[in-house]
């Protein structure tokens with residue numbers, strides 16, 4: 001049974017602890033939540049020790065052909081857009097490497113003309129000498145297209161389903177290929193077949209009732225742990241932040257519920273990585289680390305060219321998907337960011353804080369020679 005079939009049928013025979021997970025998501029008293037936090041903390045220490053992996057996102061492009069109601073890059077937003085050339089991507093990557101990063105997440109809007117698999121592969125080849133670990137967060141691809149990306153040197157792929165509730169999904173994704181719920185849902189399986197070593201999934205919290213999305217996300221996790229077991233699985237739980245377009249979440253969840261969800265996932269899936277982005281405030285991020293977060297982004301910019309100003313002379317505004325000619329006045333500005341950040345501390349300040357909390361920030365946990373050695 002594929003995960004899509006299971007989701008459509010509403011039965012998850014491979015998710016053995018579904019009742020326990022549902023009960024972990026129910027409203028809790030403060031002592032019950034404290035007990036969950038302690039259990040989550042103990043699981044994290046047992047599986048990961050006191051380490052937190054640090055990575056940075058590098059936005060390649062904010063061009064997008066989809067209309068997603070909640071995203072600043074949505075085709076419907078008349079924003080300043082930019083696609084970095086591979087040389088400019090390298091310039092941004094070098095800046096991040098000089099700050100100590102060795103793990104990079106390449107992010108791009110979904111636009112087959114600007115962000116083709118060949119383009120992404122070219123960027124990866126330029127960046128590869130600086131980064132032993134490169135992941136991508138781009139439009140879902142065919143297996144063969146994913147293989148081209150793997151061959152160019154990427155080891156990880158991230159595809160968030162946004163919401164697992166098909167009705168909510170179709171009301172939020174108004175046009176473009178992203179309307180195809182099933183195609184997106186099956187992207188992690190295609191990526192696994194193509195040979196990615198790390199697979200990241202997630203839901204954008206706030207789009208739909210969070211407990212329902214969390215349950216489906218946990219079921220998806222259980223399915224992938226069974227069927228994509230050779231890859232390391234990570235879960236991300238981004239919450240909606242302000243962005244161009246002014247969308248406001250219909251189903252916000254509180255910091256307390258957010259922490260509870262992290263604990264529930266950590267208790268049920270001790271082996272899975274939990275990712276926390278700079279969407280969240282410094283104080284909340286610091287408090288979540290002992291509860292099971294194992295990967296954090298730091299010093300992030302969510303606009304292409306955001307680290308060095310690369311490519312700004314080519315900024316252009318699109319209106320309803322049509323490009324306006326470059327405006328010299330706008331080249332002094334920057335490309336639109338995908339969403340507003342909340343944790344604006346520098347990478348060094350975040351690393352120092354991780355140490356103060358008693359954890360070791362890990363900038364590099366992977367090197368190609370590990371697979372070469374394993375295969376000889």
Ligand code: SF4
Pocket residue numbers: 064065066067068071072073074075108109110178
């Ligand atoms: S969420 Fe992704 S696909 Fe949708 S508009 Fe934003 S960048 Fe494009």
